[in-house]
Amino acid sequence: MxxxxxxxxxxxxxxxxxxFTVDESFRITSFNAAAEKIIGIKREEAIGKNCHxxxxxxxxxxxxxxxxxxxxxxxxxxxxxxxxxxxxETVPLEISTAVLKxxxxxxxxxxxxxxxxxxxxxxxxxxxxxxxxxxxxxxSKAMEEIFALLPNIADADIPVLVRGPSGTxxxxxxxxxxxxxxxxxxxxxxxxxxxxPDTLLESELFGYERGAFTGAMTxxxxxxxxxxxxxxxxxxxxxxxxxxxxxxxxxxxxGEIQPLGSTKTIQVNVRLVCxxxxxxxxxxxxxxFREDLYYRIRVVPxxxxxxxxxxEDIPFLIEHFTRRISAKLGRKAKPxxxxxxxxxxxxxxxxNIRELRNILERAFVLCKNASVQPHSLPLEVRLACAxxxxxxxEALPSTASHEKQIPTHHRSYESASKSExxxxxxxxxxxxxxxAKRLQISRTTLWRRMKDEHLA
Amino acid sequence: MLLARILLLRCSVKxxxxxxxxxxxxxxxxxxGVADEFTIVTIDSNTxxxxxxxxxNESLCWNERLALLREHGVDVVVCSGFNQRFLPLxxxxxxxxxxxxxxxxxxxxxxxxxxxxxxxxxxxxxxxLRKRKGGFCAR
Numbered sequence: 059m060x061x062x063x064x065x066x067x068x069x070x071x072x073x074x075x076x077x078f079t080v081d082e083s084f085r086i087t088s089f090n091a092a093a094e095k096i097i098g099i100k101r102e103e104a105i106g107k108n109c110h111x112x113x114x115x116x117x118x119x120x121x122x123x124x125x126x127x128x129x130x131x132x133x134x135x136x137x138x139x140x141x142x143x144x145x146x147e148t149v150p151l152e153i154s155t156a157v158l159k160x161x162x163x164x165x166x167x168x169x170x171x172x173x174x175x176x177x178x179x180x181x182x183x184x185x186x187x188x189x190x191x192x193x194x195x196x197x198s199k200a201m202e203e204i205f206a207l208l209p210n211i212a213d214a215d216i217p218v219l220v221r222g223p224s225g226t227x228x229x230x231x232x233x234x235x236x237x238x239x240x241x242x243x244x245x246x247x248x249x250x251x252x253x254x255p256d257t258l259l260e261s262e263l264f265g266y267e268r269g270a271f272t273g274a275m276t277x278x279x280x281x282x283x284x285x286x287x288x289x290x291x292x293x294x295x296x297x298x299x300x301x302x303x304x305x306x307x308x309x310x311x312x313g314e315i316q317p318l319g320s321t322k323t324i325q326v327n328v329r330l331v332c333x334x335x336x337x338x339x340x341x342x343x344x345x346x347f348r349e350d351l352y353y354r355i356r357v358v359p360x361x362x363x364x365x366x367x368x369x370e371d372i373p374f375l376i377e378h379f380t381r382r383i384s385a386k387l388g389r390k391a392k393p394x395x396x397x398x399x400x401x402x403x404x405x406x407x408x409x410n411i412r413e414l415r416n417i418l419e420r421a422f423v424l425c426k427n428a429s430v431q432p433h434s435l436p437l438e439v440r441l442a443c444a445x446x447x448x449x450x451x452e453a454l455p456s457t458a459s460h461e462k463q464i465p466t467h468h469r470s471y472e473s474a475s476k477s478e479x480x481x482x483x484x485x486x487x488x489x490x491x492x493x494a495k496r497l498q499i500s501r502t503t504l505w506r507r508m509k510d511e512h513l514a
Numbered sequence: 515m516l517l518a519r520i521l522l523l524r525c526s527v528k529x530x531x532x533x534x535x536x537x538x539x540x541x542x543x544x545x546x547g548v549a550d551e552f553t554i555v556t557i558d559s560n561t562x563x564x565x566x567x568x569x570x571n572e573s574l575c576w577n578e579r580l581a582l583l584r585e586h587g588v589d590v591v592v593c594s595g596f597n598q599r600f601l602p603l604x605x606x607x608x609x610x611x612x613x614x615x616x617x618x619x620x621x622x623x624x625x626x627x628x629x630x631x632x633x634x635x636x637x638x639x640x641x642x643l644r645k646r647k648g649g650f651c652a653r
Contacts, residue, residue, distance in 0.1 A: 110544040111616045114595030118544040142545065142595040146613060146634060199575065369606070370577040373599045399602035 076151075076174070079158060080124065081167040084109050096151075096174045098144030109170075114142040115151075127155040128168045138175070150175040194230045195378045198368035204231070204360060212238035217310075217355050219295075220333040222362030225412030228333035229293060231360060235331055236289040244288030247281050252294030256302045261318050264309070270319025282315045282326045289329045295355065296336035296347065307351045330355060365407040365414060372403060375411060379418045387422060394421075394430045401432050405442040433485070479504075479511060530558035533626060534588040537567070541618050545595040547579070548572060553619050554586055557627050565619070576600045580607050592626060 070077050076093035078086055089104040097104075099112055110118040116139055117123065123134045133156040140150050151172045158166040196202070211218060212235045220228040229248065236246040254262060261270070265280030281290060298306065309315050310330065314323040332355045341347035365371070376394065384391035394402070398421070407413050421434040432440050479493075486492035494504040508514040533556075535542055536549030543549035550572050556563035568586060570579060580600075583591065584607050591604065596613035604611045614634025615622055625631045 108616075111594065114544040116545060116548050119538050119548060119550075142597065146596055146598040148597055148599075197575065198577075370575055370603065373603070377599075396602065396605075400605050403602045403606040 074173075076172045077169065078104070078109070079167055079169045080109050082128070082165060084125070084167075086112060087167065093172070096143070096149060096172070097141065115139045116141075123153060124155045124168045124170050127157055128165070131157055133157070150179045194227060194234060195374050196368065196371040197374055198363075198371045200363045200368055201371060204362065207360070208234055209238050211235060211358050211360070213240070214358070215239065215241075215329055216357045217330045217332070219338075219356040219359045220331065220362065221338075221359060222333075222335065223364045223410055224335045225407075225410030226362040226364060227411055228335075228362060229291065231362065232289070232291040232331040232333060236291075236329075239289065239329065241288045241329055245285050246289045246291065247285035248291045248293065249281050250293045252297035256299050259298065259302060260305065263306075264315045264317050266318035267320045270317075274319065277317070280315065280317060282309065282328055283317075283324060285328045286326050287328075289331055292330065292332045294334060295332040296334035296338055296341060300346070300348065303348045303351050307348065307354060310351075310354055365410045369403060372414070375414055376402065376418065379415050380422075383415075383419050383422050389422070392422070392425055392428065392430050395432070398430050398432050398435060401435055401439050401442065405439045479507060479513060483508075483513070530556055530563075531589045532556045532587045533590045533592050533623075534568070534583045534586070535592050535619055535622060536594075537619055542592070542594045542616055542622055546591065546593045546613075547576060547595075547597060547600075549593075552583065554583075554588060555623055556587075557623065559627070562623055562627060565623075577603060577607075580604050580609055584609060592622060592631070 070088075070090050073090070074092050076096045077088075077090045078093050079088045081087050086104050086107055086109055089101045091101075093104075094101055097112065104112045109124065110122075115122075117137075123137045123139075126132075127134050133154070135154040137153050137155075138150065139153060140148050143149050152175055153170055153172040155168055155170045158169050160166055194201075194205070196205070208231070218232075218235060220231045222228055232248075233246060236242060249259075249262060251259060261278075261280070263281050265278050265283055266274050267277045268274060309326075313327070314325050316323045338347055338352055338356070342349050342352050365375075376399075380391045402414070402417070409416070417436060417439060420436065421430045424434040425431070479497075482493050482496055483490075486496065490501055490504055490508075494501045497504065499507075505514065532554060535553045535555075536546050537543055537551045537553045538549065543551070550570055552568045552570060553565050554568055555565045568582070570582065574582070580591075580603060588609065590610045590612060592612045592615050594613065594616050596611055601611055612631065612633040615631055617625075622631065
């Protein structure tokens with residue numbers, strides 16, 4: 059028996075779950091190897107400290123499981139929490155706690171066993187991304203309200219109007235409504251009304267019969283007919299002409315369509331989701347958009363805010379797109395330097411999430427370093443950042459490397475400042491030939507400038 | 515000459531700093547994101563202002579917390595745990611964040627004034643420094 063008990067410390071050291079013990083005042087008394095690995099803090103650093111100073115979990119202050127266990131004597135199991143590791147990154151954990159007593163039943167403290175759930179959480183978020191709200195990411199209040207609203211709206215089977223600036227993900231909202239609705243096993247058909255002239259839009263939406271017009275050799279079902287039983291998503295609804303608005307209104311009110319060149323009408327059962335980046339109320343006031351159609355499609359309006367109005371979503375969007383882009387490019391995700399992140403925060407994104415995604419994609423392609431640096435970002439993003447926190451020196455040198463099409467690039471680098479020179483030289487590993495090429499000056503001029511600035 | 519004047523102007527404008535410390539049982543709270551009380555103190559090299567407490571609803575999200583602190587004139591957040599994901603958000607609001615600090619509020623304020631606190635920072639050099647000075651906490 060004593061031989062077995064001697065093995066206990068070895069067993070605790072060899073298991074994959076983190077284990078630590080505390081005394082009655084919550085000072086850590088032991089900390090196993092797995093705990094070191096999960097939290098990233100050495101045993102010598104952890105022992106003797108208060109457990110909340112080491113783990114910094116979301117429940118330390120109010121619902122500490124270990125405290126409750128020690129106070130009540132009741133063990134706790136499978137509690138999901140999150141801690142901050144040594145790099146101040148969130149680590150999801152599942153913990154179990156128990157009381158430690160000696161042979162006489164005297165309280166010695168408590169023990170906590172924890173398991174790292176990072177991989178599980180990653181998989182879970184991937185799955186929920188795909189099946190619940192597709193690519194919609196957001197923790198801001200506005201987005202959380204939309205997420206909370208979506209299941210109810212989806213269930214109600216009523217027309218929805220999604221409003222928001224271009225690039226905010228209106229199509230994703232429409233797609234999420236369809237996926238969450240009872241029509242999810244039926245087709246989801248998208249039509250961009252702004253991309254088609256009236257005549258084409260009519261044949262595209264309602265379909266046509268053979269011989270309806272020159273070249274109509276075979277009959278073609280329209281998008282309404284294709285979406286029968288499912289959802290029809292009409293993007294850029296604000297761009298359709300008044301003449302076509304009447305035809306659309308009739309189709310929506312009567313629930314039947316008449317293909318071009320046909321004498322018969324077809325009954326369709328379609329849920330309509332429309333989207334626009336235009337102010338439809340204003341268009342109604344101006345008489346450009348029909349009031350009756352407006353009230354027909356705007357039964358439930360959903361307003362998606364611009365990205366600049368929900369900047370707290372940016373870290374989540376960056377994480378989300380980084381994962382996607384690295385998978386798409388087949389490359390390992392590179393971390394963003396703090397300066398790069400600051401630039402990404404400070405920029406206002408007139409193109410919203412679409413622009414953010416493109417910026418990140420570009421940064422990944424251009425980045426040759428271990429981490430993504432500001433010079434991999436477009437000039438306008440760097441300049442937005444330069445205005446507040448960094449110097450223009452940081453924004454400008456890379457202009458030479460990546461933004462050859464931008465006229466500002468034709469600035470004379472004869473007058474480059476010392477910090478600009480240093481940044482460029484650092485970037486190219488102090489290779490003068492490469493630095494001269496990047497600055498678009500001769501090697502001799504670069505050498506002279508380096509000597510002038512005492513960089514040689 | 516111009517540079518000297520600018521420096522002089524900056525020195526004359528910024529002589530004190532207002533710091534916010536998430537507080538729990540008169541100690542630095544373990545996590546900024548869930549702290550419901552903040553101690554706000556204005557400090558300069560000679561004096562420490564009267565601390566004031568700011569209550570914060572637990573449900574407030576990060577940008578609201580940071581914006582509220584900014585409204586209270588806070589320049590620097592001194593805390594224990596601070597999710598690094600939100601560091602750029604704080605910086606874009608003009609807040610400097612010093613994390614990895616533990617101890618009582620009085621001790622932290624005193625050490626901050628004397629510039630003796632050791633903060634968490636990413637990178638090998640800082641890791642070596644932490645090791646040399648005995649971990650996150652300089653206590």
